Amino acid sequence: MIEIENITKRYDKQTVVNDVSMVIEPRTIAAIVGTSGSGKTTLLRMINRLVEPTSGTIKLDGVDNHSLPDYELRRSIGYAIQGHGLFPHRTVAQNIATVPLLLGWDKERIDERVDELLRLFQLDPAAFGPRYPHELSGGQQQRVGVARALAAKPNVLLMDEPFGALDPIIRTKAQEDLLAIQKHFGTTIILVTHDMEEAVHLGHKIAVMDGGRLVQYAKPAEILAKPASSFVETLVGSSERPFRLLSLGRVGDAVEKGSAEGEAIPADASQRDALAELLWSGKPALPVRGADGKALGRITVDGLVKLAARPA
Amino acid sequence: MAIRFDKLGVVIAAIAGYAAFFAPFATFRANRIVPGEGRFILDALPAVGGPLLLALIIAAIFVALLKTPLAWRLVASVAVLIALALAIGVAGSFLTPPNNTFARISPASGFWLLIFAFTLLLADVLTRLELSPFVRIGILLVAAVAVGALLASGSWDSLSILKEYANRAGSFWAEARKHVALALGSLVAAVVVGLPIGILCHRVEVLRAGVLNVLNIIQTIPSIALFGMLIGPLGWLALHVPGAAALGIRGIGTAPAFVALFLYSLLPVVANTVVGLAGVPKAANEAARGMGMTDRQRLFGVEFPLAFPVILTGIRIVLVQNIGLATIAALIGGGGFGVFVFQGVGQTAMDLVLLGAVPTVSLAFAAAIVLDAVIELTATSRRREAVA
Ligand SMILES: Nc1ncnc2c1ncn2[C@@H]1O[C@H](COP(=O)(O)OP(=O)(O)OP(=O)(O)O)[C@@H](O)[C@H]1O
Ligand SMILES: [Mg+2]
Numbered sequence: 001m002i003e004i005e006n007i008t009k010r011y012d013k014q015t016v017v018n019d020v021s022m023v024i025e026p027r028t029i030a031a032i033v034g035t036s037g038s039g040k041t042t043l044l045r046m047i048n049r050l051v052e053p054t055s056g057t058i059k060l061d062g063v064d065n066h067s068l069p070d071y072e073l074r075r076s077i078g079y080a081i082q083g084h085g086l087f088p089h090r091t092v093a094q095n096i097a098t099v100p101l102l103l104g105w106d107k108e109r110i111d112e113r114v115d116e117l118l119r120l121f122q123l124d125p126a127a128f129g130p131r132y133p134h135e136l137s138g139g140q141q142q143r144v145g146v147a148r149a150l151a152a153k154p155n156v157l158l159m160d161e162p163f164g165a166l167d168p169i170i171r172t173k174a175q176e177d178l179l180a181i182q183k184h185f186g187t188t189i190i191l192v193t194h195d196m197e198e199a200v201h202l203g204h205k206i207a208v209m210d211g212g213r214l215v216q217y218a219k220p221a222e223i224l225a226k227p228a229s230s231f232v233e234t235l236v237g238s239s240e241r242p243f244r245l246l247s248l249g250r251v252g253d254a255v256e257k258g259s260a261e262g263e264a265i266p267a268d269a270s271q272r273d274a275l276a277e278l279l280w281s282g283k284p285a286l287p288v289r290g291a292d293g294k295a296l297g298r299i300t301v302d303g304l305v306k307l308a309a310r311p312a
Numbered sequence: 313m314a315i316r317f318d319k320l321g322v323v324i325a326a327i328a329g330y331a332a333f334f335a336p337f338a339t340f341r342a343n344r345i346v347p348g349e350g351r352f353i354l355d356a357l358p359a360v361g362g363p364l365l366l367a368l369i370i371a372a373i374f375v376a377l378l379k380t381p382l383a384w385r386l387v388a389s390v391a392v393l394i395a396l397a398l399a400i401g402v403a404g405s406f407l408t409p410p411n412n413t414f415a416r417i418s419p420a421s422g423f424w425l426l427i428f429a430f431t432l433l434l435a436d437v438l439t440r441l442e443l444s445p446f447v448r449i450g451i452l453l454v455a456a457v458a459v460g461a462l463l464a465s466g467s468w469d470s471l472s473i474l475k476e477y478a479n480r481a482g483s484f485w486a487e488a489r490k491h492v493a494l495a496l497g498s499l500v501a502a503v504v505v506g507l508p509i510g511i512l513c514h515r516v517e518v519l520r521a522g523v524l525n526v527l528n529i530i531q532t533i534p535s536i537a538l539f540g541m542l543i544g545p546l547g548w549l550a551l552h553v554p555g556a557a558a559l560g561i562r563g564i565g566t567a568p569a570f571v572a573l574f575l576y577s578l579l580p581v582v583a584n585t586v587v588g589l590a591g592v593p594k595a596a597n598e599a600a601r602g603m604g605m606t607d608r609q610r611l612f613g614v615e616f617p618l619a620f621p622v623i624l625t626g627i628r629i630v631l632v633q634n635i636g637l638a639t640i641a642a643l644i645g646g647g648g649f650g651v652f653v654f655q656g657v658g659q660t661a662m663d664l665v666l667l668g669a670v671p672t673v674s675l676a677f678a679a680a681i682v683l684d685a686v687i688e689l690t691a692t693s694r695r696r697e698a699v700a
Contacts, residue, residue, distance in 0.1 A: 050602055075604030085599030089617045099603050148603075 001026045002047065002156065002188060007056030009042050009212075016042050018212035019056070024205075026061075027186040031193055031203030033235065038209040040192045041082060044158050047190065048077045060156060075102055078154035078187075080162045084145035086133040092118070092144050093129035099152040117147040121177060138165045143174060150181065159191045163198065175202055196236060200224070200244050208232050221248055225311045242308035247272035251288055251299055254307060260285035260298040267296055275304045320436055321376040328376070328429040332369045335422030338403045343414040344472065344661050350420055356403040365399050368392060369426065376433050382440055389434035396426055397462055404470030416472035418663055445685035452681050472663040473670065480652070480667070488671065490566070491648035494641055495634040495675075498570055502577030502630060507623070509578070510585025511611070520586065527579035535572060535640045542568040543644075569646030573637055577630040584626025588619030621691045628683035635676040639668065 002024040009017040017039040024030045032040045045051040047058055049070045058065045065073055086095050093114045100110045115125040121143040133141055146162050162178075163171050179202065182189055193199050199206045200220045207217045208231075216228035224245050227233040236244065251274045252267035264287040265274050278286055278301050285300040336350025337357075354362040368391065375388040404417045438451070468474050477484055513520040533541070547563030549556045561567045592615050600610040642650030649668040656664030 045602075048602060050598070071604040071606050073604070074602060079599070079602035081595055081599045081602055083595050085593075085595035085602075087596050087599070087614055087618075088593065089614075098605075102604055102609070145599075 001059075001061055002190070003059040003062075004043075004047075005057050005059070007043070007046060007058060008054050009039070009046060009051060010054045015212050017046070017053075020209075020212075020214045021056075022207055022214060022217050024188060024190060026188050027182075028204040029182060029189040029191060029202050030205050030207060031191050031199035032207045032209060033193055033196060033199045034209030035235075036194070039212040040209055041160055043209070044160055044190060044192055047156075047158055048074045048079055050074075075099055075152065076154060076156075078149035078152070078157035080146045080149040080157070080159040082160035082164070082192075084133075084141045086141055086145060086148070088133055091130050091132055092123075092136070093125075095133065095144060096148045096151050098148060103152055105152075113151060117150060120181065121147050122173075123147075139167065139170045139174075142166060146174075146178070150185075150187075153185065155186075155188060157187050157189045159189060161192055161194065164194075171198075178202065196240075196244070197247075200247060208235060221245065221311070224248075241310075243272050243275075245311075246270070246275055246304060246308050249307065252290075252296070254299055254303055255288050255297040256285075256300055256303055258285070258298050259295070260287045260300075262286045264289040264295070265299060267291065271304055271307060274299050275301070275308075278304070316379045317377060318379050320432070321378065324429045324433050325373045325377040327425055327432075328369060328373050331422045331425035331429065332366060332373075335425060336420040337422045338400065338407060339416075339418050339420040340407050341416045341418075341472075344416050344476075344663060345659060348416070348418070348420075350422075351403070351407060353399075353422070356407060357399060358402065358406050361399065361402060361406075365395055368395055372430065372433075376429075382437055385433060386437045386441075389430045389437060392430045393427070393434065394458075396423065396430070397459075398467065400471065401462070401467035401469075404468065408470050416475065416663060417470060418472040418666070445688045448681060449685050452678060456678070473666045476652075476661070476663045476667045483651075484667070487647055487649055487651050490646075491635075491638050491650075491672070492675075494566065494569060494573060494638045494646065494648055495631065498573035498577055499627065499630050499634055501570075501574045502581050503627060505574075506578050506581030507585055510582045510623075511589065513582065513586050514589040524579075524583060524586070527582055530575050531579045535576075535637065536643065538572045538575065539568050539640075539644045542571055546571070564644045564646075566641070566646045568644055569638070569641030569648075573634050573641070576637060577634060580626040580629045580633070581623075584623050584629075585619065588622030588626075589615055591622060592618045621687055624683070624687045624690060628680065628687065631679050631683060632676050635672060635679055639672055 004020060004022050004024075007017060007020050008015065020043060022030070032043065034040050042051055046053045047060075047065065049065060060077075068076075086092075087098075090098075093111075096114045096117055097110045100113060105113075114129065118125040118128055123140065123143065128136070128140070128144075133144070136144065142162060142165055146159070149157055149159070163174050166174055175198065178189075181187070191199075191202060193202075200223075203220060205217060206220055206223050208215050208223065208228075210229075210231050216223060216232050218226075218228075223232065224236055224241055227236055247270050249271040250267065251265055251269045251271055254271055254274075255267065260283070262281060262283055263277075265277055267288055267290050274286070278284070278299070284302070285298045288296045288299050290296050332353060337353045338351045339348035340351055341348040353366055356362070357365060372388040372392045375384050400419050400423055407417045408415050438448070443451070462468060463474075469478070509523060513523050530538075543563040546561055546568050550561050550563065551557075553561075596614055596618065597610065600614045605613060638646075638648045639650030639653055641648045642654050649672045652668030653665050654668075656662065656666075656668065
């Protein structure tokens with residue numbers, strides 16, 4: 001659990017982070033969104049003390065983050081920096097091994113961990129381990145950056161726009177990987193992003209920053225349904241709102257009785273994808289099947305349109 | 313088929329053509345200080361030798377002039393250089409009258425220009441071959457061994473510069489040792505002192521401009537003036553600090569020369585350290601801090617390795633500069649090859665000047681080749697390790 005209490009950061013006269021308080025529950029993902037310069041990176045870096053706050057406290061699992069020397073604190077927190085920050089003079093494997101090495105793990109354990117992480121990110125250890133960062137594509141570099149942050153199995157992971165340089169397909173894949181890893185290890189993640197879509201998709205809760213202030217911190221559905229200010233409303237994008245709301249729900253939760261003709265939609269697809277499929281096929285309804293292939297019922301345009309309306 | 317010329321080859325051909333036909337190959341002097349008379353290739357070598365050498369040079373000029381395969385150019389340049397090295401020795405014994413120990417034969421402008429032209433051709437070929445650093449050092453070694461063998465064989469003994477050497481064999485090696493000790497010693501001292509200063513300047517921004525400006529000003533003080541400025545303080549130290557004189561600290565001699573070379577060396581070392589450290593990617597530094605490296609771990613694990621090639625470039629500049637500058641040390645009794653240069657100037661004996669200058673230039677040249685190779689090795693070691 002991360003408790004941020006009345007944290008403020010001032011540079012000279014400029015208040016970059018202004019009296020922010022928020023609690024991130026253990027084993028959840030908090031997504032921080034906001035315009036450029038709103039203080040997202042600064043807030044994130046105060047958690048691992050790369051930036052010292054002007055006032056306020058941050059507690060990790062109830063312990064003030066100033067109770068340890070800064071370098072020890074940082075070794076226990078994963079940090080994926082904005083723009084990967086890989087060491088150009090070290091191989092991919094050596095890069096990933098950085099924190100385990102600092103913690104004094106033995107070689108065998110480090111090698112095992114490096115291989116495990118590379119495989120997790122779909123990078124063949126034999127082919128990619130000995131390469132240097134400049135021999136990777138931008139997307140591969142970013143994945144290695146995230147793998148490096150995860151190397152010492154931190155309970156807390158800070159990520160600063162980790163998927164910025166990825167094309168939409170790899171990006172979606174990387175997001176799925178991250179969700180799987182987060183579920184598997186139960187990591188608490190704070191993720192900074194520019195992309196509302198990504199925040200809605202990954203965040204259990206979303207924090208919206210504007211000019212150093214935390215203007216809203218709530219579940220994605222609530223942010224969409226009840227934006228706290230016109231700024232949040234703009235950020236959510238009024239033309240995208242209904243579709244983002246649908247993207248939060250699964251087809252399985254919107255199944256109606258009956259049957260329909262056409263290509264079946266899997267129950268674990270998002271309602272948004274289902275609506276897109278329906279509109280594209282020109283049909284009012286399509287069948288739904290479960291993971292085992294069994295027919296569950298049907299999904300209809302009318303039903304989804306009702307779900308996409310602003311909640312009362 | 314149109315004849316195509318090589319651009320550099322045109323220059324080389326012009327120089328070599330002029331040197332072979334219009335410039336004297338060797339100089340004959342009745343004794344070591346009178347002005348000499350030039351001798352052209354045909355006059356300087358015995359009957360068949362002259363025409364043979366000329367024919368070889370003409371052939372090589374054509375190889376250089378036209379767009380020819382690299383292998384031809386390599387063979388041509390090496391063949392001419394070897395022929396010149398042998399021919400000048402032959403000219404020495406041929407031109408020296410029998411039983412005359414006063415006459416001096418020395419290489420003349422034609423010889424030096426030919427050496428220059430075909431070294432240029434060789435250097436161009438070697439650059440175009442893109443040889444690996446190890447091969448380049450290997451070639452340097454082979455050249456050094458070849459020159460050493462020629463010296464040992466005695467085929468150059470009739471040349472004036474070696475006659476000067478014969479008169480001073482003992483002091484030559486003593487001065488050589490002093491020269492190298494001065495150049496290397498001041499470099500080591502400059503690195504030991506300059507690296508920490510560079511690191512400090514990098515970390516503490518307020519120091520940077522001040523320190524670099526002071527070092528810049530030192531760099532612009534002419535060496536003679538710097539020696540003069542050092543005589544006072546060092547002399548005072550020798551007189552008033554117990555043990556200083558015993559360490560060899562004096563107003564004149566090796567101490568001020570060493571201090572001056574050291575001061576000249578500081579700027580390139582400090583400046584390149586600062587530039588190298590500043591060039592370390594900001595993100596890599598941030599990541600190092602973010603992952604919990606201490607300042608020291610970050611310095612040695614991230615900043616230094618990344619700045620190293622730039623720092624080495626500074627060290628290369630200093631070494632080559634020091635080997636040259638160390639000749640000046642002789643002015644204040646600091647020893648080194650400069651001793652021969654200044655004695656030679658004093659006696660208007662050019663041969664003696666050459667005895668000091670040729671080893672200095674060769675040493676600087678060799679140091680540059682070796683350090684360039686080392687710099688390339690450290691910069692590419694990343695990639696090579698990756699393959700291994
Ligand atoms: N070291 C510093 N000194 C002075 N001002 C700073 C410093 N670091 C950040 N700032 C200022 O603080 C503000 C917030 O910066 P921050 O990096 O937190 O923004 P951000 O929300 O992460 O933006 P982006 O989305 O562009 O990454 C900016 O106006 C920036 O200029
Ligand atoms: Mg940022």
